[in-house]
Amino acid sequence: MKLRPALFLDRDGVINPDVGYPHRLQDAVLFDDAIPALYRIQQAGYVLLIISNQSGVSRGMFRLDDVQRFNDAIAKQLRQGGIRITRKNFFICPHGPRDGCACRKPRPGLLLKAARQHKIALSASFTVGDALSDLEAGRRAGTRTILLNRTRKPQKKTGANYVASSLIDVADLLPVPHGTPSRMLEHHSE
Ligand SMILES: [Mg+2]
Ligand SMILES: [Zn+2]
Numbered sequence: 239m240k241l242r243p244a245l246f247l248d249r250d251g252v253i254n255p256d257v258g259y260p261h262r263l264q265d266a267v268l269f270d271d272a273i274p275a276l277y278r279i280q281q282a283g284y285v286l287l288i289i290s291n292q293s294g295v296s297r298g299m300f301r302l303d304d305v306q307r308f309n310d311a312i313a314k315q316l317r318q319g320g321i322r323i324t325r326k327n328f329f330i331c332p333h334g335p336r337d338g339c340a341c342r343k344p345r346p347g348l349l350l351k352a353a354r355q356h357k358i359a360l361s362a363s364f365t366v367g368d369a370l371s372d373l374e375a376g377r378r379a380g381t382r383t384i385l386l387n388r389t390r391k392p393q394k395k396t397g398a399n400y401v402a403s404s405l406i407d408v409a410d411l412l413p414v415p416h417g418t419p420s421r422m423l424e425h426h427s428e
Contacts, residue, residue: 241359242285243415245408246349246376248367249290249328252386252405253312256368261292261300266311269388273319275405280321283415284363287352288312288328291343291371296334305330326355343367344374353379362415366408373398384408 250256253272257265280286292305309328316323329348333339340347353360365376366384373383373396385398386408393401402408 239357241357241362243283243362243364244285244287244353244356244358244360244381245279245412246352246363246365246379246381247286247288248343248369248372248386249288249309249312251368251388252366253288259294259299261294261304261308263307263311266308266315268312268315269405271405273316273321275409276316276321277319278409279412282409282412284412285356285358286321286323286327287349287356287358289343289348289352289365289372289375290329291331293332293334293342295330295332296337302330302332305332343369344371344378346375346379349375349379349381364408364412366402366405370396384411 247253250260253269254260254267276286294300295302295305310325313323313325329352331339331341331348333342360380363381364384365372365381366386367373368386373385376383382399384400384402385393385396386402387393388403390403400411402411
């Protein structure tokens with residue numbers, strides 16, 4: 239079977255605002271650019287995989303069930319925008335910094351697991367995140383990396399391959415694996 243490229247996405251601060259350990263359903267709100275950008279990126283041939291540290295579970299702030307409910311609410315809104323996505327596209331590390339797991343970013347374990355399950359070509363894939371730990375995990379998994387700097391404030395050196403100020407920027411800079419250039423694939427919301 240042919241391996242496919244993926245876009246590995248951090249969740250909080252990338253798809254939904256990071257309100258500080260978001261887990262309440264009222265905070266499962268998409269950034270305005272999420273649907274149009276992710277629609278184009280999926281149409282261009284990328285598998286969308288959301289990779290999220292949720293140490294609030296280990297810290298006893300909420301339960302894994304709450305994370306799954308939150309993810310389901312995000313997925314439902316994306317589906318309403320025409321994006322094909324289910325719970326299987328979401329990968330969660332519930333551990334804390336001292337649990338010594340292999341899946342908490344900046345470790346690459348969760349990206350590698352997602353890549354195995356979805357038959358992903360890592361060297362053709364990209365990781366987008368708003369934190370150094372996202373970029374480090376993406377680099378260690380063998381993907382190219384994109385810092386999402388929504389505030390446009392100057393950033394410390396991150397070593398990212400690219401910097402974007404929105405998910406639309408991300409859609410614009412991704413190479414198209416086959417077929418139509420990504421920027422030609424405009425999202426139609428009817
Ligand atoms: Mg984040
Ligand atoms: Zn973990």
